[in-house]
Amino acid sequence: MKICVCVKHVPDSAAKITIKGKNQFDESINFILNPYDEHAVEEAVRVKKQVGDSEVIAVSVGKKDAINTLRSALAMGADRAILIKTNIRADSVITSRALKAAIGQDGKPDIIFTGKASIDNEGFQTMYRLAAALNMSVASNVIAFSLDQERVLVECEMEADARGIIDMPLPCVIGTSKGLNKPSYPTLPAIMKAKKKEVKIIDLESLAIEKPMSSIEILELKPAVEERSSKELKGQPEEVVMQLIRVLREEAKVL
Amino acid sequence: MDFEIPESLRMMQETIRRFVKQDLEPISDKVEEEDNIPEEIVQKMRELGLFGLSIPEEYGGLGLGTLGECLVYEELTKTNACFRSRIGTSNGIGSMGILFDGTEGQKRKYLPRIASGEWTACFALSEPEAGSDAGNVQTAAERDGDHFVINGLKHFITNGDVASLATVIAVTDRKKRSRGGITAFVVEKSTPGFYTGTIERKMGLRGSHTCELIFDNCRVPVENVIGGEPMIGKGFKTAMGVLDKGRLTMGACALGAAQKLLDMCVEYSKERVQFGKPIARFQSVGNMLADMATEIYAGRQMLYHAAWLRDRGKMVIKEASMAKLFCTEMACRVADKAVQIFGGMGYMKDLPVERFYRDLRLYPIYEGTSEIQRLVIARELTKD
Ligand SMILES: Cc1cc2nc3c(=O)[nH]c(=O)nc-3n(C[C@H](O)[C@H](O)[C@H](O)COP(=O)(O)OP(=O)(O)OC[C@H]3O[C@@H](n4cnc5c(N)ncnc54)[C@H](O)[C@@H]3O)c2cc1C
Numbered sequence: 001m002k003i004c005v006c007v008k009h010v011p012d013s014a015a016k017i018t019i020k021g022k023n024q025f026d027e028s029i030n031f032i033l034n035p036y037d038e039h040a041v042e043e044a045v046r047v048k049k050q051v052g053d054s055e056v057i058a059v060s061v062g063k064k065d066a067i068n069t070l071r072s073a074l075a076m077g078a079d080r081a082i083l084i085k086t087n088i089r090a091d092s093v094i095t096s097r098a099l100k101a102a103i104g105q106d107g108k109p110d111i112i113f114t115g116k117a118s119i120d121n122e123g124f125q126t127m128y129r130l131a132a133a134l135n136m137s138v139a140s141n142v143i144a145f146s147l148d149q150e151r152v153l154v155e156c157e158m159e160a161d162a163r164g165i166i167d168m169p170l171p172c173v174i175g176t177s178k179g180l181n182k183p184s185y186p187t188l189p190a191i192m193k194a195k196k197k198e199v200k201i202i203d204l205e206s207l208a209i210e211k212p213m214s215s216i217e218i219l220e221l222k223p224a225v226e227e228r229s230s231k232e233l234k235g236q237p238e239e240v241v242m243q244l245i246r247v248l249r250e251e252a253k254v255l
Numbered sequence: 256m257d258f259e260i261p262e263s264l265r266m267m268q269e270t271i272r273r274f275v276k277q278d279l280e281p282i283s284d285k286v287e288e289e290d291n292i293p294e295e296i297v298q299k300m301r302e303l304g305l306f307g308l309s310i311p312e313e314y315g316g317l318g319l320g321t322l323g324e325c326l327v328y329e330e331l332t333k334t335n336a337c338f339r340s341r342i343g344t345s346n347g348i349g350s351m352g353i354l355f356d357g358t359e360g361q362k363r364k365y366l367p368r369i370a371s372g373e374w375t376a377c378f379a380l381s382e383p384e385a386g387s388d389a390g391n392v393q394t395a396a397e398r399d400g401d402h403f404v405i406n407g408l409k410h411f412i413t414n415g416d417v418a419s420l421a422t423v424i425a426v427t428d429r430k431k432r433s434r435g436g437i438t439a440f441v442v443e444k445s446t447p448g449f450y451t452g453t454i455e456r457k458m459g460l461r462g463s464h465t466c467e468l469i470f471d472n473c474r475v476p477v478e479n480v481i482g483g484e485p486m487i488g489k490g491f492k493t494a495m496g497v498l499d500k501g502r503l504t505m506g507a508c509a510l511g512a513a514q515k516l517l518d519m520c521v522e523y524s525k526e527r528v529q530f531g532k533p534i535a536r537f538q539s540v541g542n543m544l545a546d547m548a549t550e551i552y553a554g555r556q557m558l559y560h561a562a563w564l565r566d567r568g569k570m571v572i573k574e575a576s577m578a579k580l581f582c583t584e585m586a587c588r589v590a591d592k593a594v595q596i597f598g599g600m601g602y603m604k605d606l607p608v609e610r611f612y613r614d615l616r617l618y619p620i621y622e623g624t625s626e627i628q629r630l631v632i633a634r635e636l637t638k639d
Contacts, residue, residue, distance in 0.1 A: 075266060185277075187270070191266045192312075192317055
């Protein structure tokens, strides 16, 4: 089985982002493998182990440095990687067209995993566009995945407490969400091995993808200011304590 | 000059950071209390490849250079020091004698097992009468045909109880001693006449065991001389080579802990309010933070530079001693200030600050005391 996993090189959410000029930011900060994509890689590698005789190919669209994110995917267990190199800030339209072209060149896979979104742009669209372009079925926000011969059964998070269950045929595109698995961090021997795995670099221009009729342009970047506000909990002491626990757990996420 | 950390080493640091956060920190207090590292954690360390950092790839290790090993240690010492100590002897003093001076057969037999973590290796040099004065070992190995018979007592041996294998330094010619009368052996724990003695009670480093090792008519074949027959009498050089290499990694251990203490102090001093403002705003506290950060910065540059030189094949006897001396003493100064910044909380067992303070006190003592490092540096400076 051939499995592709699309990964993005994104700024570390723990890094301090400094805006440069109107719509640029200082890119000397730490970049990481998009956290949702970690679940995608983990699942791809798990499926590979389940099926046997399979290959996992990590694909990324990005600048030269995105190779580091591909190395992370290789250390997590992908077999080889493809970097579609570009200096443009690709939106979901360009990204999905580039992925389609490169993946098409490499040979159509049975499953494509990718994170449900990237934490930088949060477009939530790439997997749908990619699936449409490749004429594959698609599901996103996936928190459970099982493969049985030619069919796939997934559970998708719809809203709080609502889950959709989809039975779909191969080939398909799966947008992974957090609950799907617990990504394992790569072992040191796996990191050493990843250094020797193949990374093919393709220039975006060489793919000659069709220019979209419109695309996203970032006009201005502004720091997000977190509003601080106080909140009063009312009621009997027992109720207030329960409310407080809920707030600490669900809103402040400290419990 | 290129100060960029290679990508694969950065990824390794990230792996260790996650391992520390997810697996080690949550059990650190328990380990401290029970004075023992659970077997599942040791197993996880094996899977992560932590026992084979410095052993070359051809013998099943990762073949990291000195800088790589230092970077891994620096991350791993941001938690309870015993975890690093558990892997330390296998990566360093316990295996390096075999790697540097062993025969090909010895390397093939032992290094892959050490690298995989199946066997832990320890290093048995120190004795009641031979500490800094390593040439004064009393443990004797007497030749008996194609065997040696070892008798004596070693003490303060890290991982002596969990080790399956020891590099043992013994005297084979009392007249010659360090000039041709000391021999290094590799001795398997299962050899009759080789026992673990008392596990010492220590100030810190709980979870890592330091023991006596007893040799009572322990017979080992001549093949177990590290380097074989030609290396009989040349074990002092082997022992010193092993300790030389360990100096930089000791510096890295001190550095990681110092950095962790600084990070905790910065956070605490911004949150702890007295006289209506965070204590970080008081100049005396700010000065302590500034001094800590400055010394850490100096230590890191010194250490990385010496490691980089060593990885380029340069002799770094002086630089390695300087880095060990400076980083280990610096970390003690940092720990002292950290306790001060945390005030009463710094003295309580509820926080790890007091544990770091106790654990760090070891570093200027073992693998060559600060005084011995100064001796080495001075000797290097003034030699003809
Ligand atoms: C927790 C722990 C783990 C250890 N693990 C190991 C291990 O795995 N394997 C092993 O072989 N050993 C191990 N050691 C032993 C350690 O290496 C020795 O303790 C150390 O070398 C110092 O020797 P000593 O304790 O006999 O002190 P001494 O040598 O008696 O030193 C006492 C003091 O005298 C000073 N001094 C001695 N000679 C000189 C000199 N010529 N000039 C100036 N000052 C001098 C010393 O610097 C020190 O301040 C361990 C020790 C500890 C505490």
